[in-house]
Amino acid sequence: MxxxxxxxxxxxxxxxxxxxxxxxxxxxxxxxxxxxxxxxxxxxxxxxxxxxxxxxxxxxxxxxxxxxxxxxxxxxxxxxxxxxxxxxxxxxxxxxxxxxxxxxxxxxxxxxxxxxxxxxxxxxxxxxxxxxxxxxxxxxxxxxxxxxxxxxxxxxxxxxxxxxxxxxxxxxxxxxxxxxxxxxxxxxxxxxxxxxxxxxxxxxxxxxxxxxxxxxxxxxxxxxxxxxxxxxxxxxxxxxxxxxxxxxxxxxxxxxxxxxxxxxxxxxxxxxxxxxxxxxxxxxxxxxxxxxxxxxxxxxxxxxxxxxxxxxxxxxxxxxxxxxxxxxxxxxxxxxxxxxxxxxxxxxxxxxxxxxxxxxxxxxxxxxxxxxxxxxxxxxxxxxxxxxxxxxxxxxxxxxxxxxxxLQGQGLYHYEDHASLYEAVRQTDKQAVIGGHPSLMDNVLTFGQRRVYVTFEIAQPWCVGLWNIVEPRLEKTFRAYYSDSAEDVDRWCRAEGIDYIVVDDRHFEPWFLKPEKQYIPLKEALRLPGWASWLAEPIAALARAFGVPETAVKPHERTDTYRDGVPFFAPFDELIADVVEQGGGRFALLDETRFPGTRIGPHQRIIDMRSAVGEAGGTKEAS
Structure with missing residues (x-):
């Protein structure tokens, strides 16, 4: 001792x-x-x-x-x-x-x-x-x-x-x-x-x-x-x-x-x-x-x-x-x-x-x-x-x-689903500016190692000076990303100096833009481990006997939006809904004839907008 x-x-x-x-x-x-x-x-x-x-x-x-x-x-x-x-x-x-x-x-x-x-x-x-x-x-x-x-x-x-x-x-x-x-x-x-x-x-x-x-x-x-x-x-x-x-x-x-x-x-x-x-x-x-x-x-x-x-x-x-x-x-x-x-x-x-x-x-x-x-x-x-x-x-x-x-993987998240996108982005010029949905841009910024126009993580409204910069960028991004006008997209890229746009067609699907609640049987909502799965039906039956509904709301899985059930945090969810409604559900960026780009996997494309930026001299406001 x-x-x-x-x-x-x-x-x-x-x-x-x-x-x-x-x-x-x-x-x-x-x-x-x-x-x-x-x-x-x-x-x-x-x-x-x-x-x-x-x-x-x-x-x-x-x-x-x-x-x-x-x-x-x-x-x-x-x-x-x-x-x-x-x-x-x-x-x-x-x-x-x-x-x-x-x-x-x-x-x-x-x-x-x-x-x-x-x-x-x-x-x-x-x-x-x-x-x-x-x-x-x-x-x-x-x-x-x-x-x-x-x-x-x-x-x-x-x-x-x-x-x-x-x-x-x-x-x-x-x-x-x-x-x-x-x-x-x-x-x-x-x-x-x-x-x-x-x-x-x-x-x-x-x-x-x-x-x-x-x-x-x-x-x-x-x-x-x-x-x-x-x-x-x-x-x-x-x-x-x-x-x-x-x-x-x-x-x-x-x-x-x-x-x-x-x-x-x-x-x-x-x-x-x-x-x-x-x-x-x-x-x-x-x-x-x-x-x-x-x-x-x-x-x-x-x-x-x-x-x-x-x-x-x-x-x-x-x-x-x-x-x-x-x-x-x-x-x-x-x-x-x-x-x-x-x-x-x-x-x-x-x-x-x-x-x-x-x-x-x-x-x-x-x-x-x-x-x-x-x-x-x-x-x-x-x-x-x-x-x-x-x-x-x-x-x-x-x-x-x-x-x-x-504690397996506690506090860690997997971002390898977009690995092909990161590889494609890293092939661009190191001073390129990438535009796209802000939640996806967090990953492009970190793993693609390129400048992006705006992100979710750095959209912090409690810092007044930063928010005065970021808030207009978020609005401009969503007005262009969900616009039905190709001219709106070109104008956004020219004004903000955006060289490439990353488009994910899942961002335009109804389940993403306006997801509805999903319900699952009560015995599934109990989330019992495998060794105790035999208890699911007896517990659910007992709960039903006390008046508990037979179904429960399915928990949201973590998505690119980071906020469950909305395409982005408020008040921008309403802005997106307004832009989508004004365009009648038509989206210019889904027109691959007008914006062909390079396809990356089944859902994503990276679109070279440098010609549009070059016509206006490329202000590079995103820097």
């Missing part, structure tokens, strides 16, 4: 030297099992890399995207400085940003698993009980899809969980300087988590002023060092946020301008209204994602939740909550800061980013400990030492296998 001094406990904090490496190894194994098969697939990636990482390809090939390309310029400003620095190093080493993001995902996930173990072991007081609680909390972390999903892609948000847990772990271990280092890293990589953790330190400092006998701050964090970290981190956060406006893409939209605007609802680009409640964010969402509803369907998922709940209730009664609470001052401060900032962020929407971000990360981490403590404590007192040891090893092996299966 080895130990480190914890002044609050008054005795060495007992650890075993191989516990933390074991936790890191288990986390790494789960990552490899979940994402290993996709590491080197260039067309499997997190969806947001198409918004935040694509432009970094220009570090490997300076001719890509070209200078003063507004979409790349915005994405570069949107990515935090710390993330930019890491990917700049990766580019220096010759790594493609998508591959670098996948590797970074593994590093961050592995670190977070070790940090969850270290934090929970520390809060449980170390020793044998602490080891069991640490590994039980780690098991919850590994089985929970939320963490890998958010870390996937290696984007700025990927640093939120790891740096939050690292900060709390350092605080709980009385390593104040390490906590302040984490705080500064948060300012560089994920500024709103810096605000959250700085708020927790401020609350703890205030508590010590109100209760001089209380000790809330970590032992070696003085007022001066905390103030210095606040000043440096605050300056970085302020400068980063100001840079977006200085580049012409801000300021952020005001709350008054969002109220009543459909684009900020579930039908629009970002669902800000209604704001999720604390109950939903802190309790319902974490537990729903942890339970096997996705894998087992609603019926068996609910049954599994009841069984686990009953087991946890039985173990929670005997858990040492009071002793644990005395070591949890870091978590109490973080939880309090989360609630305060959630309330403030609701009042000043987007000025402190989204309110839910201040609850969801801390809530999911705290649930790992809330579930891990009673489980670990119960297991630590089960049977003889040899039996417990064998049981513990068996449980960890089972958890690792189950997590690897459950």
């Amino acid at each position: 080895s130990g480190s001094r914890n002044p609050e406990l008054g005795h060495p904090f007992q650890t075993k030297p191989f516990d933390l490496p074991a936790a890191l190894l288990l986390s790494a194994l789960v990552f490899v099992a979940a994402h290993g098969a996709f590491l080197f697939d260039p067309y499997v990636a997190n969806d947001d890399v198409r918004q935040q990482l694509f432009w970094m390809l220009s570090w490997l090939d300076s001719q890509l995207y070209g200078p003063e390309y507004v979409l790349a310029d915005f994405s570069a400003q949107y990515v935090s400085w710390g993330v930019r620095g890491l990917y700049r190093i990766a580019a220096f080493l010759g790594l493609d940003p998508i591959l670098a993001g996948k590797l970074l995902t593994g590093v961050l996930y592995t670190f977070m698993g070790g940090a969850v173990f270290g934090l929970s072991r520390r809060i449980a007081g170390g020793g044998n009980t602490g080891r069991w609680v640490g590994f039980a909390s780690l098991a919850v972390f590994l089985l929970h899809p939320y963490f890998l999903h958010n870390i996937s892609g290696g984007l700025a948000r990927a640093f939120a969980g790891p740096l939050l847990v690292g900060f709390a772990w350092a605080w709980a271990a009385d390593r104040g300087r390490r906590a302040l280092v984490c705080l500064l890293l948060q300012a560089l990589f994920i500024p709103y988590i810096f605000v959250l953790c700085a708020g927790s330190l401020a609350l703890a400092w205030s508590w010590e002023r109100v209760r001089p006998s209380a000790r809330a701050l970590p032992a070696d964090a003085s007022t001066v060092s905390i103030a210095a970290a606040f000043a440096m981190g605050g300056a970085v956060t302020f400068a980063f946020n100001r840079a977006l406006t200085a580049a012409g893409f801000g300021p952020l939209v005001d709350k008054a301008d969002m109220i009543g605007n459909v684009i900020f609802t579930s039908k629009g680009r970002l669902e800000i209204f209604p704001t999720p409640s604390v109950l939903k964010l802190a309790v319902l969402d974490p537990l729903e994602k942890l339970m096997p509803f996705q894998e087992w369907g609603p019926a068996l998922g609910a049954a599994g939740a009841v069984v686990l709940g009953a087991f946890l209730l039985g173990t929670a009664i005997r858990a040492p909550w009071r002793e644990t609470a005395s070591r949890s001052r870091a978590l109490f401060a973080i939880a309090a800061s989360s609630l305060v900032l959630y309330a403030v962020a609701r009042l000043v929407l987007l000025k402190l980013f989204l309110p839910e971000r201040y609850i969801e990360y801390s809530a999911h981490v705290i649930w790992c400990l809330l579930l891990g403590l009673p489980l670990g404590y119960a297991l630590s007192r089960l049977g003889a030492p040899d039996v417990r040891r064998a049981l513990g090893i068996g449980v960890l092996v089972a958890v690792t296998v189950l997590a690897g299966v459950r």
Whole structure:
């Protein structure tokens, strides 16, 4: 046994030297099992890399995207400085940003698993009980899809969980300087988590002023060092946020301008209204994602939740909550800061980013400990030492296998369906501008590696300066793409400097433009796994006996529109409907005599419009 001094406990904090490496190894194994098969697939990636990482390809090939390309310029400003620095190093080493993001995902996930173990072991007081609680909390972390999903892609948000847990772990271990280092890293990589953790330190400092006998701050964090970290981190956060406006893409939209605007609802680009409640964010969402509803369907998922709940209730009664609470001052401060900032962020929407971000990360981490403590404590007192040891090893092996299966491809999406299109686009000039449906253009921009006129991912109405550029482009695109006039298409290309148009004839089909709800039998809606399919009919019969309808709405599959049931987010769905109606359901771009192009597969064509652009001198407004 080895130990480190914890002044609050008054005795060495007992650890075993191989516990933390074991936790890191288990986390790494789960990552490899979940994402290993996709590491080197260039067309499997997190969806947001198409918004935040694509432009970094220009570090490997300076001719890509070209200078003063507004979409790349915005994405570069949107990515935090710390993330930019890491990917700049990766580019220096010759790594493609998508591959670098996948590797970074593994590093961050592995670190977070070790940090969850270290934090929970520390809060449980170390020793044998602490080891069991640490590994039980780690098991919850590994089985929970939320963490890998958010870390996937290696984007700025990927640093939120790891740096939050690292900060709390350092605080709980009385390593104040390490906590302040984490705080500064948060300012560089994920500024709103810096605000959250700085708020927790401020609350703890205030508590010590109100209760001089209380000790809330970590032992070696003085007022001066905390103030210095606040000043440096605050300056970085302020400068980063100001840079977006200085580049012409801000300021952020005001709350008054969002109220009543459909684009900020579930039908629009970002669902800000209604704001999720604390109950939903802190309790319902974490537990729903942890339970096997996705894998087992609603019926068996609910049954599994009841069984686990009953087991946890039985173990929670005997858990040492009071002793644990005395070591949890870091978590109490973080939880309090989360609630305060959630309330403030609701009042000043987007000025402190989204309110839910201040609850969801801390809530999911705290649930790992809330579930891990009673489980670990119960297991630590089960049977003889040899039996417990064998049981513990068996449980960890089972958890690792189950997590690897459950998290298979978590946070990754497959874009290889359009691989032939990407290959064709890459044959064009590197300075070419491609037009087409904005949702498809995200893929062309990233995997085809060419400039596009406008995309879904970078259509962000909360950035006023950017939206003033993007909104007109979206309108012009849909008016031309769905027009019945070839002259409208030519005029669009000439005015905007579009060299090629990608046309997908599925975008003009009725099921795409105005899809109707589809219904499936209730037993199919249960989504039972194969091994439990025999239960479908009995459960459906029981439900029908209680008056449940015999059919249910078929869930939408993720489509290129990204929004279920509409050709694009509101209010552009209505614009498209108007253009289609005005044209009587005729579409100029489907006339292959007028726009022959090169056919790519059964549905897509790439049309060379350079002659039309050349006649007008090619303004290249899209740059």
